[in-house]
Amino acid sequence: MEYDTTKIAILDAGKLDDFKKYKSAKLNDEDFIEIERLLKLSVFNYNSNQIMRIPNYQKKYPDIVVWEENVTINLDNYKRQYIPYINGNGEKLVWVYCVINARVHEQWEKEVLYATGGGDNYFWVTINLNSKTQKDFSINGPA
Template sequence: MRRIILILTLMLLITYNSDGQTNITFKKADHYKTKKFDVAIFPENYFEFISEQRFTPSRQEIDKAEIALRNNLKISNKQVANQSSTPIIHIKLNKYKRQYFGYIDKNGDRILFINCFWSKNKNNTERWLTSEIMVLDGGSYYWNVKFNLAKNEIFDLNINGSA
């Protein structure tokens, strides 16, 4: 009986570790900072975020997404929802730090999930390089959007509400 339990336990551990989850090796995102933006690029082995197949975005893909944000965010933000007394995100884009996560959607498209938060927030000093920043409320100090690399389009803009 002990032998069966031991074998089952080992099989469970092997199955758990064989799905590509190598989160134990994740220490810190790639910090990519330019004069125009400050971002954290999370590797595909960052386990806490997406259940779909993941990939590590390249700096060239980040550059492409950043151009799209600068050129097209105003169009996606035409409703200016949740921004009455907080920053208008497309006007203050340079004031936000961003976290990039890559995944492949059900159509096989490579998607970047871009998580954005106000850079003046002292609570997120180095934590933003090691874990996804998630905040309830906060208005437009916290928002996210997706970017389809093949279609070169941003979509699913989500701006936090205010309590």
């Protein structure tokens, strides 16, 4: 299985407290393709919603110019942590946690980079590889 280890870390669910109740899963090449597709779809949906809000921001804050790049996510600027696991229904899921490159430390390949606050410097989504769906896309709260 080929993936960019400079951008993606695969963490073992069985070694993480928040995922110990689940069985760890392995990812294959098809899984990586599906994760990429669904992650990009999640970000596209988020970005589309943010772009639609720009006129409202401009009305509410007329003295501030709101640029599209300030309210949208560019996946190229994020490292990703994938935690693949099997849920109670026997489905293969992947919790994808994305962290803006500037916030990553040297342990990012070994431990989840949890943060409170930080806004869109941190976001996550759960991908179901059986149903080929994504859910729970969420951005951290403001700093």
